[in-house]
Amino acid sequence: MEAKAQARYVRVTPLKARRVVDTIRGQRASEAVTVLRFAPQAAAETVRKVVESAIANARVKADQAGEAFDENALVISAAFVDEGPTLKRFRPRAKGSASRILKRTSHITVVVGDDSKVGASSSAAGTKGRTR
Secondary structure: OOEEEEEEEEOOOHHHHHHHHHHHOOOEHHHHHHHHHOOOOOHHHHHHHHHHHHHHHHHHHHHHHOOOOOHHHEEEEEEEEEEOOOEEEEEEOHHHOEEEEEEOOEEEEEEEEEHHHHHHHHHHHHOOOOOO
């Protein structure tokens, strides 16, 4: 069972958020939450909340379908950061001029799925480019 969670218009630059998301992609969901809890980056807190929300969404979907739910079997099957709208601000500079300040935003998306479904697709992707 797959479940998705999104955080939109987060006031962190996409480049900084991608650094955090790249560390947890493919990990077990419970393990990723622990890693993010102790990560020093400011974006880690927001990404952790999105992962926890995806786990909760998976729990609700399993309850509605009447399936057994095991949080330890969930794996982060997809995690990505898209660029949101940029807020444009101006800062006064010398000689009466002004410079533009770009305050970037992000859309963070995390998809969690069962370990069995993710393992089959990731093993095929791991042999990409190999001839033996």
